[in-house]
Amino acid sequence: VEQSYIMIKPDGVQRGLVGEIISRFEKKGFLLKGLKLFQCPKDLAQEHYKDLKDKPFFPGLIEYITSGPVVCMAWEGVGVVASARKLIGATNPLQAEPGTIRGDLAVQTGRNVVHGSDSPDNGKREIALWFKEGELCEWESVLTPWLIE
Ligand code: GTP
Ligand code: MG
Numbered sequence: 001v002e003q004s005y006i007m008i009k010p011d012g013v014q015r016g017l018v019g020e021i022i023s024r025f026e027k028k029g030f031l032l033k034g035l036k037l038f039q040c041p042k043d044l045a046q047e048h049y050k051d052l053k054d055k056p057f058f059p060g061l062i063e064y065i066t067s068g069p070v071v072c073m074a075w076e077g078v079g080v081v082a083s084a085r086k087l088i089g090a091t092n093p094l095q096a097e098p099g100t101i102r103g104d105l106a107v108q109t110g111r112n113v114v115h116g117s118d119s120p121d122n123g124k125r126e127i128a129l130w131f132k133e134g135e136l137c138e139w140e141s142v143l144t145p146w147l148i149e
Contacts, residue, residue: 003033003074004081004117005126006088010068012113013037017105018071021114024087024101025075029147034074034127034136040066048129057110064110072130078148081123084116 089100
């Protein structure tokens with residue numbers, strides 16, 4: 001089944017938005033397979049965002065992501081990667097639709113509170129990068145038959 005790596009960035013943690021953000025994915029009907037509060041080291045942040053390493057904002061981005069704890073999550077479900085991107089909203093929160101996480105809770109690209117994988121392959125890659133063996137939980141929700149026919 002498809003999985004997405006979702007991460008509440010340090011601003012989301014500092015602003016007390018952890019419960020609110022987790023709640024949106026829970027209510028939608030995805031399955032939480034991994035969850036931890038984590039202080040990200042610089043080398044991991046650089047690896048995670050390596051495709052952006054030549055951008056002018058890259059040093060600031062690494063500073064931001066390592067500035068305090070993040071909440072790392074693995075969410076599972078059919079279509080979860082694309083759906084999570086929709087729930088999160090556009091990269092620039094001022095352009096994100098109301099009703100999305102960034103549209104409702106943030107104002108600036110450099111403080112956009114949450115990350116979501118942009119493809120199923122990157123979902124796999126990022127979950128392997130941020131979680132160690134044994135940190136994910138293999139379980140099924142009793143609600144699954146009420147969500148999926
Ligand atoms: P993620 O889910 O975090 O990957 O965001 P995204 O997929 O919507 O955007 P992208 O992968 O292009 O950029 C990753 C992150 O880099 C963004 O979420 C921002 O935090 C940051 N970022 C991207 N563009 C800019 C920019 O122009 N300025 C600044 N300050 N940060 C940027
Ligand atoms: Mg991205």
